[in-house]
Amino acid sequence: MTPSTEMSRPRALSRYHRRRNFRRTPEPRGRSDDPGGREPVFVVQLHDASTLHYDFRLEADGVLKSWAVPKGPSDDPGEKRFAAPTEDHPLAYRTFEGVIPEGQYGAGTVIVWDEGRYRNLSTDKQGREMPLGEALAGGHASFRLEGSKLRGAWSLTRIRDGGDGEREAWLLVRQGHHTRHAGRGRDPRRARSVRTGHTLGQTRREAS
Ligand code: MN
Numbered sequence: 719m720t721p722s723t724e725m726s727r728p729r730a731l732s733r734y735h736r737r738r739n740f741r742r743t744p745e746p747r748g749r750s751d752d753p754g755g756r757e758p759v760f761v762v763q764l765h766d767a768s769t770l771h772y773d774f775r776l777e778a779d780g781v782l783k784s785w786a787v788p789k790g791p792s793d794d795p796g797e798k799r800f801a802a803p804t805e806d807h808p809l810a811y812r813t814f815e816g817v818i819p820e821g822q823y824g825a826g827t828v829i830v831w832d833e834g835r836y837r838n839l840s841t842d843k844q845g846r847e848m849p850l851g852e853a854l855a856g857g858h859a860s861f862r863l864e865g866s867k868l869r870g871a872w873s874l875t876r877i878r879d880g881g882d883g884e885r886e887a888w889l890l891v892r893q894g895h896h897t898r899h900a901g902r903g904r905d906p907r908r909a910r911s912v913r914t915g916h917t918l919g920q921t922r923r924e925a926s
Contacts, residue, residue, distance in 0.1 A: 733805035737823040744816045748808020757835040761812040767826035778851040781806040801888040817925040827922045829911040834865035866912045
């Protein structure tokens with residue numbers, strides 16, 4: 719770990735920390751010194767907040783780079799899924815499930831919809847491998863997800879840079895061909911946590 723990386727990590731989580739009252743929310747405060755060195759992880763959380771959405775998170779540079787994806791990832795390469803970037807989350811967030819209380823940022827129920835490792839497939843124009851954080855900074859990254867529900871390659875592409883008061887926007891798109899999973903039912907109200915097997919409703923009831 720380089721000194722510059724260590725210094726950038728706490729700042730990377732400052733928005734995450736500023737938005738939350740850790741005396742009220744059960745979410746992890748998160749540390750900025752989670753050891754790296756293993757294969758990087760991804761997680762997709764289903765979040766029943768003011769609007770139901772999926773939170774797609776990829777480990778890069780010691781944090782979870784995060785996007786809110788209203789419809790969730792698709793297995794169909796023809797379905798481009800809108801993804802709005804949100805603040806970096808601590809790596810510890812990858813196991814978070816439970817209920818964020820009323821009045822707190824992101825109030826509502828969270829389950830881990832899918833999780834696993836990923837392999838970075840991002841390359842530069844010469845075809846050389848590019849670190850994921852660098853690829854994201856450049857506005858395009860691709861990666862192979864090895865989860866329970868999501869298996870295969872996806873890409874994230876920035877389509878609006880967030881200038882001129884517009885909100886930054888990305889597209890999450892499946893790469894390659896349809897898989898046998900394409901088109902399967904994905905009613906989020908019936909979806910189950912890959913950690914507990916519980917639905918959003920069951921998770922909410924257990925917390926009360
Ligand atoms: Mn969310």
